[in-house]
Amino acid sequence: MTRTEKLLAELIALPSVNPAFAPQSLVGTARRTVRWEAELPPDARAARPYLFVGEKRMADFLASVAARAGLEVEFQKVLPGRSNVMARLLPRNKIRQTILLAPHLDTVGGDDSQFVPRRENGRLYGRGACDTKGSVAAMLTALCELANTKSRPQETEIVFAGLVDEENAQAGSRAFVGQASSLSPCFKKIRDRRDACPTALAIVGEPTRLQVVTAHKGSLWLQLETHGKAAHGATPQLGQNAVHEMARIVDLLETDYAARLRRHRHPLLGTATVNVGTIHGGAQPNIVPDRCVIAIDRRTLPGETEAGVRREITALLRAKRLSAKISSTKLAPCLPLETNPKLPLVRQFLRGVGQARPAGVDFFCDAAVLSRGGIPSVVFGPGDIAQAHTADEWISLDSLERGKNLLLNFLKSLP
Numbered sequence: 001m002t003r004t005e006k007l008l009a010e011l012i013a014l015p016s017v018n019p020a021f022a023p024q025s026l027v028g029t030a031r032r033t034v035r036w037e038a039e040l041p042p043d044a045r046a047a048r049p050y051l052f053v054g055e056k057r058m059a060d061f062l063a064s065v066a067a068r069a070g071l072e073v074e075f076q077k078v079l080p081g082r083s084n085v086m087a088r089l090l091p092r093n094k095i096r097q098t099i100l101l102a103p104h105l106d107t108v109g110g111d112d113s114q115f116v117p118r119r120e121n122g123r124l125y126g127r128g129a130c131d132t133k134g135s136v137a138a139m140l141t142a143l144c145e146l147a148n149t150k151s152r153p154q155e156t157e158i159v160f161a162g163l164v165d166e167e168n169a170q171a172g173s174r175a176f177v178g179q180a181s182s183l184s185p186c187f188k189k190i191r192d193r194r195d196a197c198p199t200a201l202a203i204v205g206e207p208t209r210l211q212v213v214t215a216h217k218g219s220l221w222l223q224l225e226t227h228g229k230a231a232h233g234a235t236p237q238l239g240q241n242a243v244h245e246m247a248r249i250v251d252l253l254e255t256d257y258a259a260r261l262r263r264h265r266h267p268l269l270g271t272a273t274v275n276v277g278t279i280h281g282g283a284q285p286n287i288v289p290d291r292c293v294i295a296i297d298r299r300t301l302p303g304e305t306e307a308g309v310r311r312e313i314t315a316l317l318r319a320k321r322l323s324a325k326i327s328s329t330k331l332a333p334c335l336p337l338e339t340n341p342k343l344p345l346v347r348q349f350l351r352g353v354g355q356a357r358p359a360g361v362d363f364f365c366d367a368a369v370l371s372r373g374g375i376p377s378v379v380f381g382p383g384d385i386a387q388a389h390t391a392d393e394w395i396s397l398d399s400l401e402r403g404k405n406l407l408l409n410f411l412k413s414l415p
């Protein structure tokens with residue numbers, strides 16, 4: 001068993017489910033009082049709380065692994081009981097550039113069996129195996145091994161940053177670059193040095209099948225609300241049916257609007273999309289509904305903004321004489337990512353991985369947040385997103401080890 005695989009198995013056995021995903025079905029199982037109970041959603045408080053405080057245990061565990069390898073360790077408090085963990089390898093000489101290795105610590109939920117790592121046919125099964133404890137294991141192992149080689153960089157600082165809450169609201173990466181309560185001292189140093197070292201690069205760990213990804217779509221969740229006039233079901237002509245109005249809007253979004261989005265194609269990402277995900281309206285058959293609400297997921301391309309999308313939908317509705325109130329349902333926007341593939345460090349990483357052209361992916365991740373914070377970011381990691389969030393999540397052990405080696409070789413090639 002390699003060091004990377006051993007670390008990954010240990011991480012799978014330390015559940016770190018994002019507290020936002022505590023499912024209703026868990027209510028009623030054994031109650032255990034924990035220090036961080038107050039921050040759990042109400043329906044999770046009585047559930048398996050040990051599952052939902054795991055980001056902290058994982059951060060502590062990674063800190064001890066890093067400290068044993070001689071790395072400098074630092075925590076950044078993000079939310080009660082939830083901290084980013086940073087491990088830094090300093091160069092012998094003056095720092096000229098910084099490389100950030102930034103995977104997330106949290107996972108989506110799973111059943112008990114998924115927190116027991118299982119090896120089978122060259123794969124390691126378990127929650128987080130590919131999303132994204134595989135990247136955590138590959139990145140931290142690469143850094144620990146680098147710390148113990150003679151060929152470590154002389155002028156490049158390398159920082160491993162394990163970030164909390166990527167799967168829900170990206171509070172970890174937002175706090176890291178200072179969009180939340182406190183700015184991490186680690187980022188402050190990177191930012192203060194930016195003029196002197198403009199070439200910092202973040203490699204965000206996600207399962208990309210070891211492809212260097214420079215672009216991903218953003219995600220907007222919008223709520224549309226129609227209003228009518230209630231009346232008795234026996235005299236519908238006296239009312240105004242909000243569900244009927246919404247039915248026309250749903251049809252318009254799924255046909256005309258979707259077709260319009262398909263006309264613009266991004267070279268790495270394809271087209272923007274729209275999906276009507278939920279609909280709620282009406283109380284009972286014999287009342288004309290006076291209100292109907294839908295929630296849509298609009299995946300955006302680089303350059304598109306929330307304000308622009310709202311304007312686009314409002315104009316489309318107006319042209320068809322329809323009207324709805326539009327509001328956003330996300331706490332913070334998930335922006336698209338587009339990093340210039342010609343940046344020297346990105347080119348060097350692409351060369352090191354043996355990839356001729358950068359790739360794009362559909363899914364959103366911390367890279368957009370870090371990039372927005374001023375750190376050029378790419379996404380890279382072992383495993384395939386197709387296995388992420390599934391009931392039998394796994395990672396290929398070959399991909400895991402190759403990922404660690406590609407990262408290690410890239411870090412060794414830095415000045």
Ligand SMILES: [Zn+2]
Nearest residue numbers: 131132166206
């Ligand atoms: Zn992920």
